[in-house]
Amino acid sequence: MASMIFTDCSSSTTARLLPLTRRPLLHTTNGIGALRWLMAPTKPSSRRALSVCFSASPSPLVNASLTTEESAKVIDGKYVAKTIQKEIAAEVSRMKEAIGVVPGLAVILVGNRKDSAAYVRQKTKVCESVGINSFEVRIPEDSTEQEVLKYISEFNDDPSVHGILVQLPLPAHMNDENILNAVSIEKDVDGFHPVHIGRLAMRDREPLFVPCTPKGCIELLRRYDISIKGKRAVVIGRSNIVGTPAALLLQREDATVSVVHSRTSNPEELTRQADIVIAAVGKPNMVRGGWIKPGAVVIDVGINPVEDAKSPRGHRLVGDVCYDEVSKIASAITPVPGGVGPMTVAMLVSNTLISAKRIHNFQ
Amino acid sequence: MASMIFTDCSSSTTARLLPLTRRPLLHTTNGIGALRWLMAPTKPSSRRALSVCFSASPSPLVNASLTTEESAKVIDGKYVAKTIQKEIAAEVSRMKEAIGVVPGLAVILVGNRKDSAAYVRQKTKVCESVGINSFEVRIPEDSTEQEVLKYISEFNDDPSVHGILVQLPLPAHMNDENILNAVSIEKDVDGFHPVHIGRLAMRDREPLFVPCTPKGCIELLRRYDISIKGKRAVVIGRSNIVGTPAALLLQREDATVSVVHSRTSNPEELTRQADIVIAAVGKPNMVRGGWIKPGAVVIDVGINPVEDAKSPRGHRLVGDVCYDEVSKIASAITPVPGGVGPMTVAMLVSNTLISAKRIHNFQ
Known part of the structure; x- marks a missing residue:
């Protein structure tokens, strides 16, 4: 019953109850x-x-x-995210013209969860819209940890890949920590490796990547x-x-x-x-x-x-x-x-661009 | 003047002002x-x-x-620390008898700061009292970062060393981060590497080492x-x-x-x-x-x-x-x-023992 209190938000009653006059708090x-x-x-x-x-x-x-x-x-996160994506697209173009490098993001999806598949589709779509190459690996739910590690290792070594993302949650038979830690810290655009979290916690230290969702929260405040x-x-x-x-x-x-x-x-x-x-x-x-x-x-x-x-x-x-x-x-x-x-997705492509710039020493 | 408010604690006046009857809050x-x-x-x-x-x-x-x-x-931290040191001494003996290994702590001291020298003396003394080997390197203030890194590298490779500690603060011409990060994370008994801090911050992750002073604070609460x-x-x-x-x-x-x-x-x-x-x-x-x-x-x-x-x-x-x-x-x-x-010193020898046990897989 307790959860009913939280979830029972009826729109029909509300629309009648509350006159939703909006007063913009400009300036x-x-x-x-x-x-x-x-x-x-x-x-x-x-x-x-x-x-x-x-x-x-x-x-x-x-x-x-x-x-x-x-x-x-x-x-309005949707509006801000679009603005950021435009900025990223411009930077991706500039980089391609200057040094001929296109940032690349690899996504590994294990299993058939609908929500995970939807998130991956969304990420691929945004990559496309900003001109970032995307690489996708989909393997079945019953794959072994070793198979996932093999793909991670290949992407770690692939110079056209600047960011690697393992879509969570992983199947229960896999060890998240082993798999996430296998991603090269230079390509860990999710920012989940402890070394990134540790640097984030420490003064006078800079994480290579900041996790996308919290980074997006702060970016909203900033914008x-x-x-x-x-x-x-x-x-x-x-x-x-x-x-x-x-x-x-x-x-x-x-x-x-x-x-x-x-x-x-x-x-x-x-x-x-x-x-x-x-x-x-x-x-x-x-x-x-x-x-x-x-x-x-x-x-x-x-x-x-x-x-x-x-x-x-x-x-x-x-x-x-x-x-x-x-x-x-x-x-x-x-x-x-x-x-x-x-x-979140805007910050993911932002992190991928940051990674490509760092790897190719492009400012 | 503001700092005077904090520091001006006169004992002579106080002793007269306050009747210091102590009522132990037992049970x-x-x-x-x-x-x-x-x-x-x-x-x-x-x-x-x-x-x-x-x-x-x-x-x-x-x-x-x-x-x-x-x-x-x-x-009473002094009392608790002594108790912990007795516990550690017993474990060190047990380990030596069982597998013939004595934990070793290496300390690198750069320069002639009196307080740093005193801390190092204290650490060496406590190591001795619990039966842990201590190795000490003292090099002059004007040494290069490279020299410090050379000693760290040697201790990293030395199987008789299970903990490495670089006494802080380092001279201003050295980069703390470079030097601290050179210590093998398996021997970083100070727990300062970002990977330890990151794991400390994360759920379902275990740091190899917890920094000594905060670990000591929590241990006091526990005891x-x-x-x-x-x-x-x-x-x-x-x-x-x-x-x-x-x-x-x-x-x-x-x-x-x-x-x-x-x-x-x-x-x-x-x-x-x-x-x-x-x-x-x-x-x-x-x-x-x-x-x-x-x-x-x-x-x-x-x-x-x-x-x-x-x-x-x-x-x-x-x-x-x-x-x-x-x-x-x-x-x-x-x-x-x-x-x-x-x-702090008790936790340092505790971390050194933990490290030796882990390296030699001794429980």
Whole structure:
């Protein structure tokens, strides 16, 4: 039943309940600093979910939020990702013209998971759009670890490959650590090798690659001119691929960072102190309005499918953040989908370009 | 002038001002859980500094603390370190008898810094006391990076050496990163290589070595039966060798961790939320009574020399924590000296033993 509270966000009731008048916060100063929408569109996002998160006992803050029409700026990851892809395409062209090298990304996909296949398709498509060569290996679910390692070894040695990505999750019979560690650290564009994470954690050290999703989160803040230095930040979740590197990145940018996780006794209390919240926990609508300090900036990394009889596919995607509640309290928020998701792939091609430039010493 | 507020802790006035009645908190339950002094001595530590930290405007909490006689349990690092050294000595004997191998630690000291020489002497002495072989290289201040690298390479290849330590700080003309990264990760008993820090940060990964000082902090908590799981912890300082790995270790133990640093706007406010505070910033007496939640456990990593005309050497050592104020509010606290300091060397010989056991596959 507890999870029902999080997932039961009905759009039909909400659309009637809430007059969704949007007031763009152009050039206003708020708790997190001036948001100058230099490059983001000011029109309301058509992708904005009309949903509300029900609770047996909503907090006073949540109730208060329902009485105001003020609404957070939508951080449009799709738009920013496209802009970045254009920048990358220009750099790829410049590099090709100058030294005749085209960056190459190799992707290894094991098994037939539909979501993994969809992610790989998306990556290949974006590579194509920016002019990066992509190489794809698909091998069956029952392949051995040794077979995967053989392909990794070949790509490690292949000078036309500058980035290697092993699509996760791997089948249960494989050891993730062995396989990920086999990728040459110079081509580990996912940034998952411990040496990258270690350098990310350390002062006066530079990681060769920063993991794509957290890098995308920080890039969104940067592109929206949201200052991080000296701000209180809370990261919800401590996964190796998002939460932990996101916390390390925020600290590198001089935020004061707290990490909230499953063992945290009062996650909402600590989160409510934050100027910047990154939610990366994989629980639909977990972060409620009462968790958020008015004016905070909220980055929602979650992409959770929830049942929806009205959707043609029978489900729809929601984030870790209860969008409708939080967007009334935050000063800026990423939607799901269309927020962090597109940034991940943009950062992957960015990392591939960085790798090719470094390997060929091209500036 | 600001630093005067931190450093001006006069013992003569304090001894008169404060009746230092100590009430051992044996078997009492406090904010952080039951402290059972299974192995720590219950007598008041003779090394306890009698000092107070003056402030132009002491917080109400500080004033309140001066009116109570209740006092924190002293976490006796010297005693714990000796206990651990006895345990290590027994293991070293067992290993020698079983497979004829004696663990070996190599130390490289560049230049003539008195403090560095003293640390190296201390390390050699402890190695001797536990039966670990020590190898020492001393080369002049104006040596080249190449010379240091040559010695590292020799120790990397030497089967009688299981741990290699380059005493920091290195002369300014040398690149710390180059030199530290030259140490074989299998012999990097300082645990400073990014791959160790990365694994420390990651879930389901095990670092080969954990840096000695933060490992010593956690070991003190463990030996004093202070639970970490689910507790709020604040680490003050984010250095590569203490603050950052200490935060990562606390998070591994399921604490909810916040890192306070020079860019944090209200360090005292956040610190006051913590059940466990680790101060590792290198500023004498920076953490005042008003920073601490009543009943919190405070680990003071700072070892700061401050002028003291009455001391035979003209100076004495104080921590980052204003001991006299904080010991009235905390439930347990490490003294300086005699707290974390002795633990660092104990953890170094512990890491050397771990390394020898791993290399020789001895359990």
